[in-house]
Amino acid sequence: MRLGEFLLVAVLAIPALGALAVAATPVDRVARLVGTVAAALTLLATVPLASGEHAWSGGLPRPAVQPWHQLDLPWVPGLDLRFHLGVDGISWPLVVLTALLTLLCCGYTLWRVPEGGGSGRALVALLLVVEVGILGTFLALDLVLFFLFFEVVLLPMYAIIAGWGGEDRRRAARKFVLYTLFGSVLLLVGVYVVVAAAGTADIVTLTGGGGLSRSTQLAAFTLLALAFAVKSPLWPLHSWLPDAHTQAPTVGSVILAGVLLKMGTYGLIRVAVGVAPEGARWAAPVLGMLAVAAILVGSLVCLAQDELKRLIAYSSVSHMGFVLLGVATLTTTGLQAALIGNIAHGVITGLLFFLAGAVKDRTHTGALADLSGLRETAPRLAGLLGFAAVASLGLPGLAGFWGEAFAVIAAVRRGGPLWTTLAVMAALGGALTAAYFLRLLRRVTHGRPSPVVGRLAPSLAGAELTAWAPLVLLALAVGLAPALVLGYASAPVDALVGVLK
């Protein structure tokens, strides 16, 4: 077995075995430590995946997906299911981000287990299982395998919300799982519409629409896009997200916003657009309009929002709107904007949820009305919150800027009255984003300390700083050098756009 194949297996096997080890370890604290070590090892295994031959060395014609490493084993021939994994420039940044966020969450759980009744051991085990599902989704190069991993995430995430969440957690968890299962079953039907027509489930072969008739592509794209729109989430299918985020424990929100939503946008790029390009071209205007609606609706709701975590959740709807707008343009610029927007949103919103969790843990409230003057009593926390908010609203030089700016540019370049209008409206949404984040900062950090804020100690725990520092650094790094992500993504995106035409 070559190194690349070994690494691909290791990336999935380490967290899976880690989850089993955590479940089998009786002492809670030791178990959490075991889980954190497993998450760290996983991160270590994801990094060298970037090694190896990146340029296409095979003959012509170049396939639209050129994995750096791949592993292809038969599993269930009767269902056209192969255990086909691979990594390329579109998936690798997301894989690393997933491993990093899971490590941070496990480390954070080492320090503090959210209240709610469940043991920390079980929480860490579930986080690792969720990691397996997300990594598997990003690595799968077989449609059926992709669907399988897509589903793996559902129940562990449900259990995280229902076991360690806030007051109204059961309802929120149920809403999450039913909504996202609705998306998953559409994905199942969509996948087999493609498989039944093409006779193969191999994403490498299928990308570019290889031989699928127009009507099949339209049906498949509709089903797949709906499935991913629920997951991303795209307005008007987003209503599970605010509840799930508000009720989930901090680590749950971080994983949910940081990487779980990315399964939707990644799937849209890799599976829906890749496999049914004709359908994508047909549906692009609708997708673009819905994306812009998501941006505007998300921003407007945020302007009126009075709860910290809910506000961040709705801001996710708006940010994912930019990502989807980028995808909808179906241009190189747009797809690259979507990819970097994905990473930036994962880093920044992960950080924002960590900070919101810290504020809620300390003050036991998330109502903006009860919070003010955070910078008087807890200046470091307030400073970090300010940094994250500014990064999220898209200040040039920080990670959030590139995705939003280039999504708008891509829409303008697409030309025509529709796309120009969409670009203008999206830009307007960008301005609204700035408005609601500044409103958030004014209400939370400025002003006189409210009674609950007045009692806060200024210090931050070492574990908190350790969990947040990598995200702060990444937000800066991606902002200053977007080539970190785009350098890897440009070749595969070019190849994908090549087959779209």
Added chain:
Amino acid sequence: MSLVQSVDNVALLPAYLAAGTAVLVLLADLLVSRAAGTVAVAAAGSVATVAGAAVVGAGGERRTFCVGADCSWVFGGRAALVAAVFGLLTLGVLALSGPLLRAGRTPVGEYCFLLACAMTGGVVLGGAGDLITLIVALETLTLPLYVLVGLRRGSLASAEAAVTFFVVSVVATTLTLLGAALLYAVTGGLHLGRLGATFEERPELLDLPLTTVAVALVVLGLAFKVAAVPFHAWAPATYDGAPLPVAAYLSTASKLGGVVALLAVVQLALPPTVTGPVLALLAVLTMTVGNLVALRQRRTVRLLAWSSVAQAGYILAPLGALALAAGRTADARAGAYAAAVAYAVFFVVLELGAFAAVVALRPADADGGTLDDLRGAARRHPWVGAGFALALIGLAGLPPGLAGLFAKVTVVRALLDGGAGWLALVVALNAVIGLAYYLRLAATLYAAPGPVEVGVRPARVVAAALAVATALAVVVGFAPQLVLDLAAR
């Protein structure tokens, strides 16, 4: 033509073994009259039946009781699979009956004898080659169950359940028999293969109103047996009133019997142009109504009963693909039958696991109780709870219950291969409704325990049955090709 038929006794071996088990159980009860001995004989007989079916099935198809080319006994791969599954289910239900029989209020000899008789019916059903053998086998399968359902002494619900079941089932059998008689009147044949060939050769027969009535009666009569909507109303009351192990048998073995019978007539005898649309409609109604009503159930066994109504809908769904021309090509048809069989096998494994867990968590001769009785059960018995949760999640069709997931995938795939995309969507959306109640039951298991602590220690033999069912579910979850290969034979 010679008047003496040569009988291939090897082909009949599984049926001999099953029937012999029943006789031996009766003798053992009479001569040894020790409960453990009787149960051991029944268990050994079931194992022998499984082994016999496997050995005979491995040797290729064998036919006997032939008139010309038409045979009343056809023992091939499918029949062997059915016989083996029936044997294993009987073994499993015997294990689940441990606490019930030990409680001493149930006559052990009769109980085991009736169970072995039902097994005989199931084994013969798989090999049946003509309509009469099929119906007699199906009755042999269900007749002992009328008595078994009523075995909870002193329970009014149990007696009511038995009478409901008896009346409904007899009516269903009458309908099927009438249908068979009319088919004979139309075609002059009763052998499944002969009927199919006749309809193929003389398509003008399909235009006769009598043919339509005959086909409808046969299909609807069998739909009663699988508890397909709108012929399902007996199932929840019967399951809930029956002793728990018998409810487990009803929802696995008896249901499987209905499915096998339906498959046999649809695949071999009846014209798919007529049955296809009927089955598609039945499937849609069955899964949708079953799921929607299951949402409102507060009693555990009723919830499982309604859910098994819905599951019957998923089993029928692939046959609905026959409604369309694209679904009637040879490949698509073979795929649809194999998908239905595969789903049924995945389903009985998971359903048996779920019932084993309920039996383990309830007192020896109690009924299923309400959902609240199971509150926090997984915290008291983590292993049983985990097995129960895995079975439920599998029935819902989600990871980590991979067996159930692949079952759904198989059905959706067969439907899309047959061009019935709309039916695939209905199946998919029903899976979402299904998750809602399976998840509620699973979440109840892990909820904080209520004030009433029921001190139940799971019996060892029940725990063992649960462990085996769970292990099987995990194995076929990771290697579903095993089941798919068996189902396609």
